[in-house]
Amino acid sequence: MLSIGELSIKTGVKVPTIRYYEQMNLVTAPERSEGNQRRYTTVELERLTFIKHARDLGLKIDAIRELLDLSAHPEQPCADANRIAEDHLSATRKRIAQLQRLEAELMRITEGCHGDSIKDCYVIQSLSDHALCKDTH
Amino acid sequence: MLSIGELSIKTGVKVPTIRYYEQMNLVTAPERSEGNQRRYTTVELERLTFIKHARDLGLKIDAIRELLDLSAHPEQPCADANRIAEDHLSATRKRIAQLQRLEAELMRITEGCHGDSIKDCYVIQSLSDHALCKDTH
DNA sequence: TCTTGATGCTCTAGTCACTAGAGAGATTAT
DNA sequence: ATAATCTCTCTAGTGACTAGAGCATCAAGA
Known part of the structure; x- marks a missing residue:
């Protein structure tokens, strides 16, 4: 039997976050000790x-809930599980591509x-005048 | 003189967001029409x-406030302005690197x-068993 | 057994950058 | 004049936590 603090150390999830997950029904409420501790x-x-x-891995709580179900x-x-993971992969790739465009513009600036x-100052000017941007964003 | 809706269209910032920025003192409260419209x-x-x-470009409101000041x-x-932009550039690069590690793991999964x-299902197994991960994350 | 310090409990409120909706008033076009 | 569209303020919700107050419990040492 683990206390919430021990569980926190073993998993790397902070104590208040564990309680938060319980509140969100992501984990079920555990047994309690005589003194009402988890x-x-x-x-x-x-x-x-x-x-x-x-x-x-960046999955949202709802996606995790689905995977747990x-x-x-x-x-x-397991097609559904694969779909969730693949959806997340493609979202991740889009995000990377977007951030790389931003990186390019920040470098330019x-x-x-x-x-x-x-x-x-070119930084200030670039922000003031959208026409100075190379790409649309 | 522009109404809030016209300003919204010209800038691409949504109407409630403009009012939110005003509340946050990011933009100053404008004049009002006789009927109390901005x-x-x-x-x-x-x-x-x-x-x-x-x-x-992904700058946070606080950073923008500083740039506006x-x-x-x-x-x-303009050293300060450059520093803000460069800090953001380096944060962006870190985020890209992190997402690329996640991309690799999601592909593997x-x-x-x-x-x-x-x-x-390997997706479920990978999530259950951290030992199946190639890299630490 | 007593004490002490760490850990645990619940509850409320704050974070960030908006977004949604209610219910009322203003403006514009016909 | 009327209808359609805007705009107003206000409150509350989002996601995924995080912080803090004020109190209770636990494990270990004296």
């Missing part, structure tokens, strides 16, 4: 590890500034 | 364009799944 078993440890891992039905086909007072 | 001049149009542009003092050196029911 006591966890390995079942909950595994479930929380799953959640932590999925969160680290799926994993409770081991005889069902910071490298372009050779003035030394604000009135000549 | 009326904007080109000064506000330019300022909001600046804000929109900076937000599109800087641009109000044209004789000051989705491509690795050749089972057809949940109990053999």
Whole structure:
């Protein structure tokens, strides 16, 4: 039986976050000690590890909830689980591409500034005048 | 004189967002019509364009506030403005690198799944068992 | 047994940058 | 004059936590 603090250390999920997940019904409320403190078993440890891992991969709580529901039905086909992971992969790729465009523009802005007072500052000018942008964004 | 709706169309910032910015003191409260509706001049149009542009680049409101303060003092050196832009550039690069690690792991997970029911699903297994991860994250 | 310090409890409120909706008033076009 | 569209203020909700107050419980040492 683990206390919430021990579970926190084992999973890397902070104590208030564990309580928050319980409130959101992402993990079920565990047994309590005589003094009303939470006591966890390995079942909950595994479930929380799953959640932590999925969160680290950037999956949203709703997606995780769906995956947890799926994993409770081991005889069902796994196409849905794959779809969730693939959707997230494609969203991740889009985000990377977007950030790379921003990176390019930020480089252009910071490298372009050779003035030394604000009135000549390319950073400020670039932000003021959209026409100075190379790409649309 | 522009109404809030016209300003919204010209800048691409939604109407409730403009009012929100006013509440946050990011833009100053404009004049009002006789019937108490907001009326904007080109000064506000330019300022909001600046804000929109900076937000599109992913700058946080606080950073934008700082840049706006800087641009109000044209004789000051522009080192601070450059620093803000460069900080954001380096944060963007870190985020890109992180997302690329996630992309790699998501690819590994989705491509690795050749089972057809949940109990053999590599997606679910990967999330359950951190030891299956190649990299730490 | 007593004490002490760490840990745990619940509850409320704050974060960020908006977004949604209600219900009323203003403006514009016909 | 009327209808359609805007605009007003206000409150509350989003996601995924985080912070803090004020109190209770637990484990270990003296």
